[in-house]
Amino acid sequence: MDTGTHLVMGLALGGLATLDPVVAGSAATATSVMVGTIVGSQAPDVDTVLKLKNNAVYIRNHRGITHSIPAVLLWPIAITAVIYPFFPEANLLHLWLWTFLAVFLHVFVDIFNAYGTQALRPFSSKWIALGVINTFDPYIFGLHVLGIIIWMLGGHPGYTFLTLYIILVFYYFVRFFTQRKVMKEVRALIPNATDIIISPTMKFHQWRIAVMNNNQFFVGRAHNNDVTIIDQFNRVKVPSSPVIAAAKKDENLSAFLSFSPVYRWEVDEYDNYYEVKFIDLRYRSKDHYPFVAVVQLDQELNIVTSYTGWIFSEEKLRKKLEIIPN
Known part of the structure; x- marks a missing residue:
């Protein structure tokens, strides 16, 4: 609390x-x-x-x-x-x-x-x-x-x-009874789900939902037991590439992975650096996933800067990455 x-x-x-x-x-x-x-x-x-x-x-x-x-x-x-x-x-x-x-x-x-x-x-x-x-x-x-x-x-x-x-x-x-009813609706909607995470909100009848099966992630919400799937992503295994391996040595990303049970990942390559981003799917809010971990690495795969935490705009994320010391 x-x-x-x-x-x-x-x-x-x-x-x-x-x-x-x-x-x-x-x-x-x-x-x-x-x-x-x-x-x-x-x-x-x-x-x-x-x-x-x-x-x-x-x-x-x-x-x-x-x-x-x-x-x-x-x-x-x-x-x-x-x-x-x-x-x-x-x-x-x-x-x-x-x-x-x-x-x-x-x-x-x-x-x-x-x-x-x-x-x-x-x-x-x-x-x-x-x-x-x-x-x-x-x-x-x-x-x-x-x-x-x-x-x-x-x-x-x-x-x-x-x-x-x-x-x-x-x-x-x-609250337990209400959550069980939402769980039942989710299982009916996604019968092959392997993991279901239902999180409460401050509103009594609204819940956040993150679901996994063997091939996909589903993100949704429930209102009065009516479940709606909002986003759907293919579940792609995190590769064992040199870039990912180097990024995982960062304390921010390591902390994120120790805490988050359901996430998607992205790797982007720019002119002079790589950016690895992991996005927690449990906390979708206003079309945004605010809990992230981001690591930037140079061409030699040295960690340049990183951040993990709650961030609600791309602009603020860029500022966080700028002010964190190398």
């Missing part, structure tokens, strides 16, 4: 904690738990700072080790150890329990996005991405904001957020 949603979830857990008699009976415990749930709800995304280094490092590592099983266990211990000295009268066990719940819930809800997490590390490096909830879901965020407003107006925070989470459990089941 996005940072704002994780923040309101941390506040909501702090309110829910008032149903815990130990928390409700101690001002120090209640305050420390609120701090713990807010910090715990944000902690796994500390790896966002990797974006300051470059997109390649960010793509390869975001929601990786910081969302792993060891991290879920260690974050609450570290956060509790920092908070507790400021609230020595707080109940240490309950501070840790509610902080742990905040960290666990952060990682758990991220699994439902299309981006996913490596939540099973170190046992598996596989990305778990169920693709039923958009990274920013206005209904989830809005319900949390509504709950916070009710709390501010004098409503009981515990019962308010307990009701909210019961509603959200039902909402998640509805």
Whole structure:
């Protein structure tokens, strides 16, 4: 989920904690738990700072080790150890329990996005991405904001957020059911599909679709379970040419390939350089595929410049390639 949603979830857990008699009976415990749930709800995304280094490092590592099983266990211990000295009268066990719940819930809800997490590390490096909830879901965020407003107006925070989470459990089941219906329609339309990726959008009834069979890629969308195929490409195996082999040594392209499960590729030769482009097919938006990796190489196949990330126009892509140092 996005940072704002994780923040309101941390506040909501702090309110829910008032149903815990130990928390409700101690001002120090209640305050420390609120701090713990807010910090715990944000902690796994500390790896966002990797974006300051470059997109390649960010793509390869975001929601990786910081969302792993060891991290879920260690974050609450570290956060509790920092908070507790400021609230020595707080109940240490309950501070840790509610902080742990905040960290666990952060990682758990991220699994439902299309981006996913490596939540099973170190046992598996596989990305778990169920693709039923958009990274920013206005209904989830809005319900949390509504709950916070009710709390501010004098409503009981515990019962308010307990009701909210019961509603959200039902909402998640509805999203799963809706995605399954879209999946069924896609299979009926493309019966020989080998891989189907259905990604949510911010609109409840709209989904992005990327499909592969042995020979083709299909890109489409679904609205109210009505599936429309928008683009269709022949599936051409990436060749083992010297140009491609040299481009794959680039960290930007390597990061892209470690993350993207469905893409097409292009190789263009110009007067004094080659350009290799890989295009992720999952995120089509306004007739454009914004998530790409591009590598430019000279005639001796030395990497000159490269870029990976989200780009929404050819002009901006050219500017990115110009400003990246050789």
